[in-house]
Amino acid sequence: MVAERERAERASSAELSLEDRSLFDVVLDRTLGRRRRILIDRSYQVRSALMGIAGPCLLLALMIFILDRFNAQSSKDLIEMAPFMRASLLAKDRTLLLFMVLGGVFVAAGMFFLEIMESHKTAGVIHNVKRRLEELRAGRFTATVTLRKHDHFQGLARTFNDTATSLRTRTEGELATLRRLVAQVSDLIREDSAGNRAGVVSTAESLRTALQDLQRRKADLLQP
Numbered sequence: 287m288v289a290e291r292e293r294a295e296r297a298s299s300a301e302l303s304l305e306d307r308s309l310f311d312v313v314l315d316r317t318l319g320r321r322r323r324i325l326i327d328r329s330y331q332v333r334s335a336l337m338g339i340a341g342p343c344l345l346l347a348l349m350i351f352i353l354d355r356f357n358a359q360s361s362k363d364l365i366e367m368a369p370f371m372r373a374s375l376l377a378k379d380r381t382l383l384l385f386m387v388l389g390g391v392f393v394a395a396g397m398f399f400l401e402i403m404e405s406h407k408t409a410g411v412i413h414n415v416k417r418r419l420e421e422l423r424a425g426r427f428t429a430t431v432t433l434r435k436h437d438h439f440q441g442l443a444r445t446f447n448d449t450a451t452s453l454r455t456r457t458e459g460e461l462a463t464l465r466r467l468v469a470q471v472s473d474l475i476r477e478d479s480a481g482n483r484a485g486v487v488s489t490a491e492s493l494r495t496a497l498q499d500l501q502r503r504k505a506d507l508l509q510p
Contacts, residue, residue, distance in 0.1 A: 326406065
């Protein structure tokens with residue numbers, strides 16, 4: 287009863303936490319999933335984002351320059367027709383230029399953030415695969431790569447998981463072969479203890495055949 291009550295309390299607290307989550311938390315879940323750290327590979331993501339916004343920022347700066355020149359020429363024509371408006375027109379031009387520059391800065395910052403978020407879908411995958419490769423190198427063939435729905439390189443994850451499954455299956459087969467070899471060695475010792483030479487020879491031949499098969503399969507792995 288106590289255990290059931292504790293489980294019910296945990297379930298109710300989990301429901302409350304879901305209800306209490308802010309819109310920001312929901313957006314983070316949709317965009318980042320389990321990965322709440324946006325900058326996984328700082329140098330790669332920042333460099334990728336800067337390269338991604340370089341072209342649009344140049345076009346934006348060129349557009350601001352053209353609009354400012356066009357507006358300045360229009361104000362110049364108006365000043366020639368109405369010199370008394372010079373101060374107000376020049377002030378208007380400066381204000382408009384300031385707004386255009388600030389708007390350009392905000393647009394560039396928004397594009398930079400979006401590029402960072404997009405590169406997160408690549409950097410997170412690389413980081414995940416790298417960690418799983420380290421597990422494979424350590425001999426843990428149960429390693430699997432799990433990606434989010436919108437992550438890049440989904441095919442790479444499937445290939446990695448297929449490779450890990452193949453290695454795990456091969457290792458399980460070799461483990462079964464080793465179990466049989468251990469059993470044959472036990473039979474060999476038993477036949478030798480019983481003085482049954484024919485049984486010893488037969489078991490030894492079977493053991494040699496199994497070892498040669500294992501050796502051949504290992505040699506196949508080294509074939510180019």
